[in-house]
Amino acid sequence: MGVMENNEFKKDGKRQVTMAAVGRLAGVSQVTVSRALSHPDKVSAQTLLRINDAIKVTGFVPNALAGALASKKSNLISALIPSLTNIVYATFITAFSEKLREHGYQILLSETGFEPEAEEALVATHLSRRPDAILLTGIHHSARARQMLLGAGIPIVEVWDITDSPVDMCVGFDHVEAGRRAAEFLFEQGNTRAATITAKDERAVRRQSAFANRFEYLSKGHVAESNTGGPASIRAGRDALSDLIENHGLTSGAVFCSSDLLAQGALIEAQARGIPVPQGISIMGFGDQDFARDVEPSLTTVAIDRTRLGHVTAEALLARINGTQRPKSVTDIGFEIVRRTSA
Amino acid sequence: MGVMENNEFKKDGKRQVTMAAVGRLAGVSQVTVSRALSHPDKVSAQTLLRINDAIKVTGFVPNALAGALASKKSNLISALIPSLTNIVYATFITAFSEKLREHGYQILLSETGFEPEAEEALVATHLSRRPDAILLTGIHHSARARQMLLGAGIPIVEVWDITDSPVDMCVGFDHVEAGRRAAEFLFEQGNTRAATITAKDERAVRRQSAFANRFEYLSKGHVAESNTGGPASIRAGRDALSDLIENHGLTSGAVFCSSDLLAQGALIEAQARGIPVPQGISIMGFGDQDFARDVEPSLTTVAIDRTRLGHVTAEALLARINGTQRPKSVTDIGFEIVRRTSA
């Protein structure tokens, strides 16, 4: 009694309906059925009708596996993103998928988490499906992953970051510049002290570091830092603000958070402690998620247009697939500081 | 100069590395390479080493398309969910994917939106990839979709709802019962008036309806209702509460929201208007998302264990794939009312 027994599906059950079967019913050969589907204009109206009838009758569903094998085109695009439950990646992938679906592509999606090692294994399994292109998040990949990617000979796009030396192409923005600009903004707002709250995310850490450097340079003071050690959440934001207050002597100034969600947590914690925002402390988020403008006080933040990022990335990939776009292309979608009331 | 030109990928470029090529390098036949990969114990240690060397040297990546075609097993599982940007579906799919990946499956994911028609087209494209199983959200599907699904002869699981007549199997909970129980809970808390805020979501509407019926029966009063007409968001929650206050004369009592996000919006709006919660009005959410316990006041809600739902669904599918699980199975994962401070 092996574990593979008793399987009533496939294996030996009713064989699937093939183009040949449809053809028999329509009185044509298998090839003609194939043509009727991919180049209907190359088939007489007569037989086209009979074939479509036969398809309806048999409930034929083409086998894309066989099609991909024969044509060397899978119409599949792989996407590796850190996390689906992080809304910023979810909105990005929604926009990305939408645009690609319009062009007949399906997305094979996997979460890599924030550990670089996990990505490598996923790259292999994804490549085995022979996607027509692959999307990676970030610009840091293991040597073996890079090697496999290059070997695949397909368009590759890295997103959410930019670099001078992309594997193939990349579209994103400059995190160092974003952190720096946030520091300048908060300093210009009159804050002489600042602290940071950062989630466990390589890019967030890079922004934090740029922020701290810049703000310390401008203010000649120390920037206290609290790291969540995990993904962003309201709880993490609350705890981090408590940490800054209780363990780092934070009493005034600005707090730069690595995401709007952390900022919202900090906002709630400040409220719970009776600290007025922005009068007592200022809070700045990152991302400009939908709710940023709808919380009280509304959140000052760094806007990243994730939907545009998704669309631009999809278009770049499409252009690359049909040879329009050159390799080594780098697209900076930029960011924008949005001043609201929390800072 | 057609649009398909200039394509430097695939098409005619370097042919991919095959098992045959690996075999030649290792001095064995293609079959032996295949065996070395799927049944290493059936190959001598000697040749296994040579094969693994050859694989490394050539950078061989198996072609899962060809494998699936030959074995009639794609190791692919399709998942159709309404929305990725809705955190409840995202957490569900993360749990679902995780469990299935442990068993060697990859997930082909698509968003269907909340319009039933969109699902049908997606079912077709997904089925063409010959997934080993398919997951659908909800229990309402077009006739043609049902037909195609049945014809595919693969395990099918419908989630987030239950019914006596699943296409194949379903795992979820009873939305009518959930709405009813929420009404009883709020009434027992002493609320003599109630209103609802509901997003555009068939299941949410069903809960709302059950809630209103039950609460009206218990209180002998009318339950005012505000519908967002779109997806849930903090903005939508704020607007809906304003609507209830300004257009429906809401001044006290409880508000049952179709999601925690809407409830959070209502909470913020109440705060902005200086209405104390729960003293002025009570607010109840739905879903028990992470932040529900971390906002101020903490959110009373109906807990749905989405991670468990994901795992249970994956396990049911796995069991069904290897014939352990019978068809027409219905799994009710239930729900739980969590009393916190907002109601």
Place this chain on the structure above:
DNA sequence: TTGTACGCGTTATCAG
């Protein structure tokens, strides 16, 4: 332990 022969369902090529 290894290899040969064949089939999976489709597309591409070339003839008619």
Place this chain on the structure above:
DNA sequence: CTGATAACGCGTACAA
């Protein structure tokens, strides 16, 4: 406009 025929790369008998 239609049809043979040959790939596509791998798994599954079955044989050695």
